[in-house]
Amino acid sequence: MPSTLYDKLWDSHLVADLPGGEALLYIDRHLVHEVSSPQAFQALRDAGRRVRRPETHLAVADHAVPTRARGGTIADPLASAQVAELEANAAAFDVPYRRLDGEGQGIVHVIGPEAGFTLPGITLVCGDSHTTTHGAFGALAFGIGASECGTVMAAQCLKQTRAKTMRVELTGTLSPHVTAKDVALALIARIGGLGAAGHAVEYIGPAVSAMSMAARMTLCNMTIEAGGRIGLVAPDETTFAFLKGRAMAPQGAPWDQAVAYWRTLGSDPEAVFDKSVTLDLGEIAPQVSWGTAPDDSAPITARVPDPTTLADPSARAKMEKALAYMGLSAGTALSGIAIDRVFIGSCTNGRIEDLRAAAAIVAGRRVAPGVTAIVVPGSTATKHQAEHEGLDAVFLAAGFEWRHAGCSMCVAMNDDRLLPGERCASTSNRNFEGRQGPGGCTHLMSPAMAAAAGIAGHLVDVRTLEPAR
Ligand SMILES: CC(C)[C@H](C(=O)O)[C@@H](O)C(=O)O
Numbered sequence: 001m002p003s004t005l006y007d008k009l010w011d012s013h014l015v016a017d018l019p020g021g022e023a024l025l026y027i028d029r030h031l032v033h034e035v036s037s038p039q040a041f042q043a044l045r046d047a048g049r050r051v052r053r054p055e056t057h058l059a060v061a062d063h064a065v066p067t068r069a070r071g072g073t074i075a076d077p078l079a080s081a082q083v084a085e086l087e088a089n090a091a092a093f094d095v096p097y098r099r100l101d102g103e104g105q106g107i108v109h110v111i112g113p114e115a116g117f118t119l120p121g122i123t124l125v126c127g128d129s130h131t132t133t134h135g136a137f138g139a140l141a142f143g144i145g146a147s148e149c150g151t152v153m154a155a156q157c158l159k160q161t162r163a164k165t166m167r168v169e170l171t172g173t174l175s176p177h178v179t180a181k182d183v184a185l186a187l188i189a190r191i192g193g194l195g196a197a198g199h200a201v202e203y204i205g206p207a208v209s210a211m212s213m214a215a216r217m218t219l220c221n222m223t224i225e226a227g228g229r230i231g232l233v234a235p236d237e238t239t240f241a242f243l244k245g246r247a248m249a250p251q252g253a254p255w256d257q258a259v260a261y262w263r264t265l266g267s268d269p270e271a272v273f274d275k276s277v278t279l280d281l282g283e284i285a286p287q288v289s290w291g292t293a294p295d296d297s298a299p300i301t302a303r304v305p306d307p308t309t310l311a312d313p314s315a316r317a318k319m320e321k322a323l324a325y326m327g328l329s330a331g332t333a334l335s336g337i338a339i340d341r342v343f344i345g346s347c348t349n350g351r352i353e354d355l356r357a358a359a360a361i362v363a364g365r366r367v368a369p370g371v372t373a374i375v376v377p378g379s380t381a382t383k384h385q386a387e388h389e390g391l392d393a394v395f396l397a398a399g400f401e402w403r404h405a406g407c408s409m410c411v412a413m414n415d416d417r418l419l420p421g422e423r424c425a426s427t428s429n430r431n432f433e434g435r436q437g438p439g440g441c442t443h444l445m446s447p448a449m450a451a452a453a454g455i456a457g458h459l460v461d462v463r464t465l466e467p468a469r
């Protein structure tokens, strides 16, 4: 019977079918961060257990870490305690740990792929919803809860329910300045925040094959914002080229064997999916979010939607609430909404390709008066690569701040936050109320669009930005 990529990954990790429809899956790798791991380590301690296969875990601090300075002590007592706890737990349980002041530090979803820790054909989990990111490599990767992290550490297995499958076919070609982020936002706006719930989404089609690994990771990263716990792209030559020579990827003959296996993973041509959606990339314009959920997104050429046009009272009330929080009135042109801050970074768009795209817009221009703009690379290695390419100088010359790696302003768990009422053009993935700080307003967009907003001082179509002087 023809199988999908998801079926192949599931079947190759199935330990046992359990009564009641659940199954026991073998877990190959586990990424560990400071927010979701303390409870898991404590559970091991309480039960007197060790980590079963320490070498299959990789720990790093990313959510709470300060990005202004590295080395020395962390001023914030909570962040300092969280990082110290992770470091002590990793040492006590022999789990490999990426030091905060080391080259290997960064956001879990950025360092996994960079290290070749993320590989096609494996199961990979993390106590973090954006673990979907790693599916870009053809890995069965999904976010788990804090107590499940402890289960994986102790047993290397997890109980799971098989997901349904959804095929998202991308056709056509992206227009200039339109990116995977715009595709993700347009898709989520179309299918809704629960449009992929219960489904493992596979992105298929020539437009996916043409995408870089960074673009595929952005797509898979955002799959959770459509409710899908799993986003997948079949591994291909682009995947292999990205992984070859990475520190934790196989080398020599095992590499050749692995690639031969990875080539077999793609969905069979006749494989049947439970659900199917097609998106023509040629029709997608740069997107921005206007509300308080990622599916509240629209082309930058559109206007703030009007709740009175909605027939369903609960949908109307939801939109009214979102617009009230965002301080926006129906009918206002999205292009032109003034911003206070720009955040370029996160596990969605903090990779070198993202920084290059933003720098290309910023070069020769200046951040608008009154706007504070920060660039936060997704990993320390990305930061150093960007510096090697001179991107830091481009950002600094334009008035951007150049920071150390971490989750930063994606989530209000560290020093980088919006103040109440501040409005931010952000390359992150969530725009919930208070996500970037209590009372802060987030507009999601691509790195090029966020850079353009910083230059213009308002949301703007990057394709119409005034030429650099
Ligand atoms: C803190 C963590 C558990 C959380 C997640 O699960 O995704 C965070 O990374 C986020 O993006 O909201």
Ligand code: SF4
Binding pocket: 062, 063, 107, 109, 128, 130, 346, 347, 348, 406, 407, 410, 411, 428, 429
């Ligand atoms: S960058 Fe944002 S979305 Fe990604 S793991 Fe950190 S907090 Fe979560």
